[in-house]
Amino acid sequence: xxxxARANPHLLPHLGLRKAxxxxxxxxxxxxxxxxxxxxxxxxxxxxxDLGEVLVVDGKHLRGSGKGxxxxxxxxxxxxxxxxxxxxxxxxxxxxxxxxLELLDRLGAEGLKGKVVVGDxxxxxxxxxxxxxxxxxxxxxx
Numbered sequence: 001x002x003x004x005a006r007a008n009p010h011l012l013p014h015l016g017l018r019k020a021x022x023x024x025x026x027x028x029x030x031x032x033x034x035x036x037x038x039x040x041x042x043x044x045x046x047x048x049x050d051l052g053e054v055l056v057v058d059g060k061h062l063r064g065s066g067k068g069x070x071x072x073x074x075x076x077x078x079x080x081x082x083x084x085x086x087x088x089x090x091x092x093x094x095x096x097x098x099x100x101l102e103l104l105d106r107l108g109a110e111g112l113k114g115k116v117v118v119g120d121x122x123x124x125x126x127x128x129x130x131x132x133x134x135x136x137x138x139x140x141x142x
Contacts, residue, residue, distance in 0.1 A: 001026050002020060002023055002026060002121070003121045004124060005017075005020035005021060051082045052082045053114060054080075054081040054082070054115070054116050054118060055078055055080060055081070055087070055112070055118070055137075056078070056079040056081055056118055056119060057076065057100055057118070057119035058076070058077055058119060059074060059075065059077075059092065060074070060075045060077070061074055061075075062075065074091070074092040074096060074099075075089055075091055076100045077089040077090075078103060078104075078107070087107075088106065088107060089103075090102060090103045090106075096123070097123055097125050097128050100128060104131050113135070113136035113137070114136065114137070115137045116137065116138050116139070117138070118139070
């Protein structure tokens with residue numbers, strides 16, 4: 001969110017902000033939110049949302065990796081929100097969005113048909129949004 005706010009300063013006045021919020025401010029805000037109330041509010045804003053249609057993309061650093069001479073291990077995964085399970089996972093050797101592009105290719109041509117793909121700001125790249133749309137899905141960028 002911080003990167004998005006800094007890349008789109010023209011939106012800040014519409015949100016009542018003078019400058020982009022930093023990492024600490026965003027973290028404090030997220031920790032104060034009640035997840036169930038946030039979900040209810042989002043469903044009011046997006047009543048057409050069907051959680052069965054939502055896929056979440058996320059990246060993780062494996063705890064304990066990167067100690068000593070070994071490289072830190074980064075994983076990218078695609079989760080089915082309504083199933084509470086991981087559909088696909090890949091190791092990210094470089095940028096996580098590049099690993100996700102490869103992961104989407106492995107899901108097959110119909111893998112995203114009718115799905116909404118969401119993720120954090122680390123995945124807000126036009127190339128990634130284009131790949132999701134090409135495979136029949138939607139993102140917040142498409």
